[in-house]
Amino acid sequence: MCRNASYTTVERVIEVRELTKSYGRTVAVDGLSFQVKPGSVTGFLGPNGAGKSTTMRILLGLDAASSGEALINGGRYTGLRRPMYEVGALLDANAVHSGRSAFDHLRCLARSNRIGTRRVAEVLEQVGLAGVARKRVGGFSLGMKQRLGIAAALLGDPGVLMFDEPVNGLDPDGVRWIRELMRSLAAEGRTVLVSSHLMSEMELTADRLVIIGRGRLIADTSVRELADRFRRGVTVRSPRSADLTAALAAAGATVDTTPSGALSVQGLAVDEIGDLAAARGIPLYEVTPHSATLEEAYMELTSDSVDYRAEKSIAR
Numbered sequence: 527m528c529r530n531a532s533y534t535t536v537e538r539v540i541e542v543r544e545l546t547k548s549y550g551r552t553v554a555v556d557g558l559s560f561q562v563k564p565g566s567v568t569g570f571l572g573p574n575g576a577g578k579s580t581t582m583r584i585l586l587g588l589d590a591a592s593s594g595e596a597l598i599n600g601g602r603y604t605g606l607r608r609p610m611y612e613v614g615a616l617l618d619a620n621a622v623h624s625g626r627s628a629f630d631h632l633r634c635l636a637r638s639n640r641i642g643t644r645r646v647a648e649v650l651e652q653v654g655l656a657g658v659a660r661k662r663v664g665g666f667s668l669g670m671k672q673r674l675g676i677a678a679a680l681l682g683d684p685g686v687l688m689f690d691e692p693v694n695g696l697d698p699d700g701v702r703w704i705r706e707l708m709r710s711l712a713a714e715g716r717t718v719l720v721s722s723h724l725m726s727e728m729e730l731t732a733d734r735l736v737i738i739g740r741g742r743l744i745a746d747t748s749v750r751e752l753a754d755r756f757r758r759g760v761t762v763r764s765p766r767s768a769d770l771t772a773a774l775a776a777a778g779a780t781v782d783t784t785p786s787g788a789l790s791v792q793g794l795a796v797d798e799i800g801d802l803a804a805a806r807g808i809p810l811y812e813v814t815p816h817s818a819t820l821e822e823a824y825m826e827l828t829s830d831s832v833d834y835r836a837e838k839s840i841a842r
């Protein structure tokens with residue numbers, strides 16, 4: 527079953543506009559705006575309590591916004607005519623009836639959404655649960671429940687998918703499986719939003735990142751742009767260090783000589799340094815850009831948003 531070809535541009539878009547959600551005095555989401563577009567995996571990153579789940583719950587009509595809008599394909603979830611065909615989500619893998627078989631669980635969902643039983647078999651196959659389809663969900667491991675939740679999300683073959691911390695508690699095989707599935711769903715032209723508090727995971731899964739802290743937007747960027755933004759300089763080695771230093775400084779760079787004799791250059795990109803050296807006939811033996819790791823970039827960006835870091839590290 528493939529309905530992708532019929533999607534129009536206004537479909538497959540998640541849009542959050544000036545979204546605010548307060549629980550009593552706690553402001554869980556605070557004037558948050560971002561868009562998620564099709565064709566890539568977008569990581570929704572933020573420390574614990576940043577407001578990721580709240581935002582997703584509002585997008586899925588499970589909670590009401592205090593103000594602002596959370597839209598899927600241009601409208602509110604509650605106004606979608608056939609929600610399962612437009613958006614699939616996995617929020618809590620444990621939220622299933624443990625007495626039912628995987629097949630029955632999906633068949634009930636499918637029936638109430640006018641989806642045929644053939645599709646149930648298809649998604650069970652897709653998530654690798656066909657062999658245990660008749661077994662009770664109560665006996666499933668967390669990884670199997672995650673797969674079942676994903677099968678449910680895929681039932682209506684929706685163009686928009688949302689997963690809340692899908693790799694939490696999974697073994698490496700499970701993590702890799704979910705990562706590859708997300709990437710293939712995005713490659714099919716779907717919009718995939720996946721929340722996590724781990725940059726190390728998102729670095730391997732996502733192309734774009736929406737980073738939030740204390741309910742506010744911190745960064746809306748591609749993984750590559752974030753790496754570029756945190757570039758720390760370029761190490762350059764040349765047999766004519768003095769000439770090169772003078773030329774680089776004249777071009778506005780800050781140049782330091784390291785103990786090994788290499789130059790540490792700030793303020794010029796790799797290609798600018800290469801062009802400049804070539805124009806003067808200065809040989810280069812090494813040109814190496816240095817970035818902070820994405821993990822370091824993330825820690826730096828969110829350092830003001832982590833409520834309980836000190837207590838957590840003491841507790842550890």
Ligand SMILES: Nc1ncnc2c1ncn2[C@@H]1O[C@H](COP(=O)(O)OP(=O)(O)OP(=O)(O)O)[C@@H](O)[C@H]1O
Pocket residue numbers: 549552553554572573574575576577578579580581723
């Ligand atoms: N139903 C609720 N009632 C009261 N406060 C809530 C409720 N849901 C969330 N909060 C609070 O809102 C804030 C944001 O929580 P949320 O679960 O959205 O964050 P999160 O980014 O998903 O965090 P985590 O990574 O820990 O799941 C937190 O301070 C949380 O305690």
